[in-house]
Amino acid sequence: MALQAQKSNSIRSKFLKIATIWSVSLLLAGCVPLDSPEPSASSVSAFESALNFPPDSVTPHSPEDEWNACTDPVIKPGKPVKSQWKIITLAERDTRSGLIEETLLHDETHSMSLSFDVEIPNGARFNQQISDALEAPVSGEIGGPDQIWNSLRSVKESSVLLGFSAFKPLTIPFSMGCENQFTFGELYTWNNSEFGILDCSLKPSESAESAPAFVRKTYCTEK
Structure with a gap:
């Protein structure tokens, strides 16, 4: 920027010298009155504009401004990362x-x-755009023992029972870009509960990959 300003000042100085010499030449030839003014600031500015000099400074848009102006980001999902069953409630x-x-x-x-x-x-x-691109919900909550207690209390036989709720966490990485801005993101969600x-x-009857099998393996063996 300093180099550009120095270049601009140098050319301005040369232009003023040329204009002054030209005025003196005309004066000696008797073509210009003695009170002829020096080149005006507007003529100097017009001369510089004709040379297509860029402005001394350009204020770029901030990342915040560009994200605020973004309405249609490009979103690309990555490979989902699946996890094993996770117990939410156990009673x-x-x-x-x-x-x-x-x-x-x-x-x-x-x-x-x-x-x-x-x-x-x-x-x-x-x-909503992220949800559509990743084909997964991005908001929601899971948990609470009320449903578990209601199920346990509906059993009338004398027994020891476990009530459980569980889910499989799912993490989906993605990228999102808009104009000059870009970010990586991550969605934490689940695909099964x-x-x-x-x-x-009782003897197990559930499949080895099911939620009951996971609960049996992680809790029943501890009793």
């Missing part, structure tokens, strides 16, 4: 003694979430 109901013993063994809540490598102002406005009742004393 035990024991009615063998004639008394009812209920124990909440595990309880947590999970929410879908989006994250980006860079800060995107009002990024939630892209949620189950709840049910399990009796650890």
Whole structure:
């Protein structure tokens, strides 16, 4: 920028010298009045414009401005990363003694979430476009023991039962670009969830990859 300013000042100086010499020549020839003014600032500016000099400084748009102006980003999904079953809620109901013993063994809540490598102002406005591109929901919540307790309490036989809810987390990486801006992102969601009742004393009948099998393996063996 300093070099450009120096170049501009040098040419301006040369132009003024040329204009002055030209004026003196005309004066000696008797063609110009003695009170003829020096070249005006506007004529100098016009001369510089004719040379197509770029302005001394150009204020670029900030990343925030460009993201705010973005309405149709290009979104490309990556390879989804699947995980094993994860227990959300686990409850035990024991009615063998004639008394009812209920124990909440595990309880947590999970929410879908989006994250980006860079800060995107009002990024939630892209949620639907991201959901469409990744073919997965980007908002939602899973958890809570109410459904589990209702199922356990519906069983009348004397027994020890486990009620559970579980889901399979799914992480989908993606890229998103708009004009000069670009970011990598990640969607945390799930593609399967189950709840049910399990009796650890009974012989397994479920498939090895099912949620009941996962609960049996991770809890029944500990009892």
